Amino acid sequence: MKSIHLVMVVFFVTMMVTLIACSPKLYLPEQAHSAWVAETYQYTGTVDQFNHARTMYTQYCQSCHDLHMPSEYTISEWDKIYTNMSAKVAIGDSSKRMILYYILAGAKDAEINQ
Ligand code: HEC
Numbered sequence: 001m002k003s004i005h006l007v008m009v010v011f012f013v014t015m016m017v018t019l020i021a022c023s024p025k026l027y028l029p030e031q032a033h034s035a036w037v038a039e040t041y042q043y044t045g046t047v048d049q050f051n052h053a054r055t056m057y058t059q060y061c062q063s064c065h066d067l068h069m070p071s072e073y074t075i076s077e078w079d080k081i082y083t084n085m086s087a088k089v090a091i092g093d094s095s096k097r098m099i100l101y102y103i104l105a106g107a108k109d110a111e112i113n114q
Contacts, residue, residue, distance in 0.1 A: 002095040010070040015114070024069050026054060026106075036112040043101055059085035062100075070106030071113065078107055 028048035037043050037050075045053070061067060073081065082103065086096045105112060 012047070024066070026058065026069065027071075029054060029102060029105065032112055033102075036110065037101045037105050041070055041101060041104075045098055046099060047100060050102050050105070051113050053098040056091065057099050057102060060091060061085065064088070069102045073107060074109045075104055075107045076104055 031047055034045055034047050034050060037045060041056055058067060070078070078100075082100050088102070089096070104110060109111070
């Protein structure tokens, strides 16, 4: 009986470690992202501000479903999706805009990720 328990515990721990190691990571904004957004959209945001946008993204955009990675969609796909999704969250327009640019700088086809 005891050894069966041990096998189950080892199995469970292995599964958890695998799951955590394989879950995709939300990118951390760097100076290059902030520069890309400024050049592409004439929107000025510091790395700190984009880090804050990243935190808000995790807070507001996974209450109904798992968090989507910015790299899952292209810029034009995100433009459409974000218009729908941002209407579902109760935060101010300037926060919404900052989250959008955080997402776009990580989009599948953003030049910075090529
Ligand atoms: C009130 C619940 C709710 C919140 C909050 C929410 N979503 Fe969604 N989201 C949905 C539902 C429902 C769907 C699937 C159906 C649809 O597309 O409307 C979805 C689908 C998506 C998809 C997949 C779209 C596709 O076409 O495949 C993405 C990406 C997404 N959401 C991003 C976001 C982002 C970014 C935020 C934060 C701004 C957000 N969601 C907040 C309910 C929500």
